[in-house]
Amino acid sequence: MAGGGEGQSTINLEYTPTWVVACVCTLIVAISLAVERAIHYTGKYLKKTNQKPLFEALQKVKEELMLLGFISLLLTVFQGSIIKICVNEGVTRHLLPCKLPSKSDSGEHSSDNPETTSHIGRLLAEGSQVTGYCGAKNKVQLVSVEALHHLHIFIFVLAIVHVLFNVATVVIGGAKIRQWKHWEDSIGKENHDTEAALGPKITDVHQHDFIKGRFQGTGKNSTVLGWLHCFFKQFYGxxxxxDYLALRHGFIMTHCRGNPKFNFHKYMIRALEDDFKKVVGISWYLWIFVVIFLLLNVNGWHTYFWIAFIPFILLLAVGTKLEHVITQLAHEVADKHVAVEGELVVKPSDDHFWFHRPRIVLFLTHFILFQNAFEIAFFFWIWVQYGFDSCIMGQVRFIVPRLVVGVIIQVLCSYSTLPLYAIVTQMGSSFKKSIFDEHVQVGLVGWAQKVKEKTKLKAATNGSREGSSTDGSTVRIQLGRVTGKESGGDSAHK
Structure with a gap:
């Protein structure tokens, strides 16, 4: 495809030097193989160190990279067809991210900036053939080659930034959670042979440190003050x-009373790693949000300034709610008891969470981390692709607050919200499968499969015996009943 303008032309592969083709191909293949090998050896290391949840998270990253590769392939293969889609000119003048320059503005800008003139001339040269194709129909292109290429880059940048931000959040938050290990270790030392020596003790509920901090403090008699206290509590301590000792003891007494030395900290880390593999990926509903946000990026709306506050507000709401769950657990005990025999025990329950579903917190955390990554990725993509002074970037007074909010979200989520999530979501009515070690999980799954196979075999044997003394229609009825019972048994077993 040739073009004029600045005397430049597009050179096909037929007239490109072979050494250029070979060098470019070598560079691309080398980078791809290096990334693939890095992922491979990272996976081997995680398997060797028995970090299965993190290994599965790595597999999720590989799935995202494969999806990006497929998107790249589709854009490349169908690029020629997409740029030949012609529409009426009026359709392309609505919902623009930048205001269209007038003819006088474009003329003044072109005369003052020779580089822009060269850039416009090159674009006209590259798109002259397709423009002529649509011009013959009195229409214009739906999307240009350059716009398609920039969109391609943005999708790739978004996915990479999302993965990196999630990894950084979990690494920093995990480091904070691992600081609690000395609390777990101190329990065994403090309580060693204490019960055998002293026997059962009586605990004054209202003098307990957990109750003092969560029940007798600010907001004891006021719901509003109580919520405000929880709001500010997420920023310090x-x-x-x-809190840790009370929640740990409540979990053990509810779910594994027969094992008072249960390592709650180790279980909490496993559960967090198990949830991380769900957060690291970009789910289908998050891609829908991407499309909506791109649609709302209209000139004068300052959409990305207002959108930046959505994850910030959600993060504060999640942190406040998690703190409030701990406070509710303290209130339940303090309202019912003055003194208890033995240690103070809180009662985990789904009723303390939104809509009685602790998993909603994980969904919101997933959205918060993705939305924050979207904001940062969009900022750097515009900066590199179009420059800091681009009209898409917006005014400085709108840019700085967005960046500040993004940093606050990342720090707050890592140091406060994620540790809160790790411990408070264990206060639901049920426990997670991470309560079992990996080899126990494998053994339970194998045992369940064997039981299921034996049940099917027994049902088939009983059905054949009954069928020998009945007609065909009766056989079908009996088999249906047996199958129904079997399904119910499996679900109940699970």
Missing amino acids: SVTKS
Whole structure:
């Protein structure tokens, strides 16, 4: 495809030097193989160190990279067809991210900036053939080659930034959670042979450190003050030692009473890693949000300025709610008891969470991390692709607050919200499968499969015996009943 303008032309592969083709191909293949090998050896290391949840998270990253590769392939293969889609000119003048320059503005800008003139001339040269194709129909292109290429880059940048931000959040938050390990270790040392020596003790509920911090403080008699206290509590000392010990003891007494030395900290880390593999990917509903946000990027709306506050507000709401769950657990005990025999025990329950579903917190955390990554990725993509002064970037007074909010979200989520999530979501009515070690999980799954196979075999044997003394229609009825019972048994077993 040839073009004029600045005397430049597009050179096909037929007239490109072979050494150029070979060098470019070598560079692309080398980078691809290096990334693939890095992922491969990282996976081997995670398997060797028995970090299955993190290994599965890595597999999720590979799936995202494969999806990006497929998107890239589709854009490349169908690029020629897409740019030949012609529409009426009026359709392309609505919902623009930048205001269309007038003829006088474009003329002044072109005369003052020779580089822009060269750039416009090159674009006209590259698109002259397709423009002529649509011009013959008195129409214009739906999307240009350059716009398609930039969109391609943005999707790739978004996915990479999302993965990196999630990894950074979990690494920093995990480091904070691992600081609690000395609390777990201190329990065994403090309580060693204490019960055998002293026997059962009586605990004054209202003098307990957990109750003092969560029940007798600010907001004891006021719901509004109580919520405000939870709001500010997430910024300092979100989880104290008394909180950890009380929640740990409540979990053990509810779900594994026969094992008082259960390592709650190790279980909590496994559960967090298990949830991380769900957060690291970009789900289908998040791609819908991407499309909506791109649609709303209209000149004068300052959409990305207002959107930046959505994850910030959600993050504050999630942190406040998690703190409030701990406070509710303290209130339940303090309202019912003055003194208890033995240690103070809180009662985990789904009723403390939104819509009685602790998993909603994971969904919101997923959305918050993705939305924050979207904001940062969009900023750097515009900066690199179009420059800081681009009209898409917006005014400085709108840019700086967005960046500040993004940094606050990343820090707050890593140091406060994620540790809160790790411990408070264990206060639901049921426990997670991570309560079992990996080899126990494998053994339970194998045992369940064997039981299921034996049940099917037994049902088939009983059905054949009954069928020998009945007609065909009766056989079908009996088999239906047996199958129904079997399905019910499996679900109940699960």
